[in-house]
Amino acid sequence: MTEQQFIPQPYSKTVSEGRVSWESPSNIALVKYWGKKKNQIPENPSISFTLSKCKTITTVTFNKKVSAGDFDFEVFLDGEHKPDFQPKIETFFNRVVEYLPFLKNYSFKIETTNTFPHSSGIASSASGMSALALCLMSIEKQLLSEEISEAFFYTKASFLARLGSGSACRSLEGDLIVWGANTTVQDGSDLFGVKYPFPVHEHFKGYQDTILLVDKGEKQVSSTVGHNLMYGHPFAAERFKQAHANLEALKPVLESGDLDAFIALVESEALTLHAMMMTSMPYFILMKPNTLEVINKIWAFRKTTGLHVGFTLDAGANVHVLYPKHEQEAVLDFIKSELAKYCQNDQFICDEVGFGAQELTECKLI
Incomplete structure (x- = not known):
């Protein structure tokens, strides 16, 4: 798939307000990703185990604004307002607004919590950005007149999550996820993670x-x-x-x-x-x-x-x-x-x- 395929048709439905919650796990890479090109494109492929208990739980509450304008959102971690998270989310919104044009039409309250320590090498950005991407995809699904497949839903969510944190694209599914174009997994993509398609022994x-x-x-x-x-x-x-x-x-x-x-x-x-x-x-x-x-x-x-x-x-x-x-x-x-x-x-x-x-x-x- 190409980036253009993730740009939606004009929204045909109107939603005034709502709320959605997702939990998304962290992941641990077996073959590591280190080094990236423009737009969060990896320099090399990676493969990871999706984890089970180390996860982020995110709830997004949204309200339609009177008129579209700048991004309007607040972020809370463990119930505490986190203005220092604003720049990261602002950068993420700027990267994905082409693919989620409703972002400027709503005010958002983003509430998140981790089951593990933040910023300590357990990929909290991976679980956090994937959970947020899934919440935003659930909102977009409400605005579209045509049904989208589950496969497309997760692929686009992975694509969006990558633009927040590269390894986040490997957290949406499991149990082994590959990210990055390569000759081993033919469907591997720099744009999103894909499920590892080959046989895996019972040991794993x-x-x-x-x-x-x-x-x-x-x-x-x-x-x-x-x-x-x-x-x-x-x-x-x-x-x-x-x-x-x-x-x-x-x-x-x-x-x-x-x-x-x-x-x-x-x-x-x-x-x-x-x-x-x-x-x-x-x-x-x-x-x-x-x-x-x-x-x-x-x-x-x-x-x-x-x-x-x-x-x-x-x-x-x-x-x-x-x-x-x-x-x-x-x-x-x-x-x-x-x-x-x-x-x-x-x-x-x-x-x-x-x-x-x-x-x-x-x-x-x-």
């Missing part, structure tokens, strides 16, 4: 992700800044080629259930992501000392026990401990006894692979 069904909250604070370098530092990066071109190769290499691994090969590829991807940060100019480090302590503990435990426990990292200090469901009991015991002490206040989140967003309150007209 219900895969566990326990997120160790090593550092719940704000990152000192935002992901947006980090992506921009890939321009002129001395290793960028090779990294982009590596991501394509790793996506191709992951295909037989997912089909065969080769957990050792899966761990090796995913851990390498995580460390490569942070190597790009450490070799950019200016360089920066998002890992903390306890991040490295946890990684070394995981390696030692895996070698001693033979259990298939690995890790990945997002753009932050927290560690995602990945393992198959059938090894859950032993790995959780290890996490509680050996790894929790490296987390702030011994905190960690037990999550697993999920299947995407859910509409909590159907778009209701008031």
Whole structure:
């Protein structure tokens, strides 16, 4: 599909006011996206597990204005007015207004809450922007005279979410989502995420992700800044080629259930992501000392026990401990006894692979 296909026909219905709620999960990339072109186009393809419990719940209340004009909205996080979120939403609205022309006709109250700490490397922007995009699509659906298919609804929502936060396009569905044009998944697109279309071994069904909250604070370098530092990066071109190769290499691994090969590829991807940060100019480090302590503990435990426990990292200090469901009991015991002490206040989140967003309150007209 092209961008033009997401521009709607003139709205034929009038809606005065209403409310809609969606929850959308975060996701954790296995092959990482790092570096983007204009309009949130990725420099390389990525693939992610959709999570289940780490999610954003967003409610949008809308009222028709007397006359169209500038964007009119307020944002609330956990019930608290957040004026500092205004610029990000303003940028998002400016990017998507061509595809959602009703945005200037309404006033919006955007209420959002996360089930996990904001801005700590658990991709809150991914879950937040995907939840908001779904709410806006539900509103647009009320304004159209012709029915739109569920497939188009989710594809356009993914397209819109990408314009708010690139990885948000991978949060709407599950359980494995690919984003970015590539030769492995023929339907892969730079414009939106698509479901991984190939066979996946039973080992990866219900895969566990326990997120160790090593550092719940704000990152000192935002992901947006980090992506921009890939321009002129001395290793960028090779990294982009590596991501394509790793996506191709992951295909037989997912089909065969080769957990050792899966761990090796995913851990390498995580460390490569942070190597790009450490070799950019200016360089920066998002890992903390306890991040490295946890990684070394995981390696030692895996070698001693033979259990298939690995890790990945997002753009932050927290560690995602990945393992198959059938090894859950032993790995959780290890996490509680050996790894929790490296987390702030011994905190960690037990999550697993999920299947995407859910509409909590159907778009209701008031």
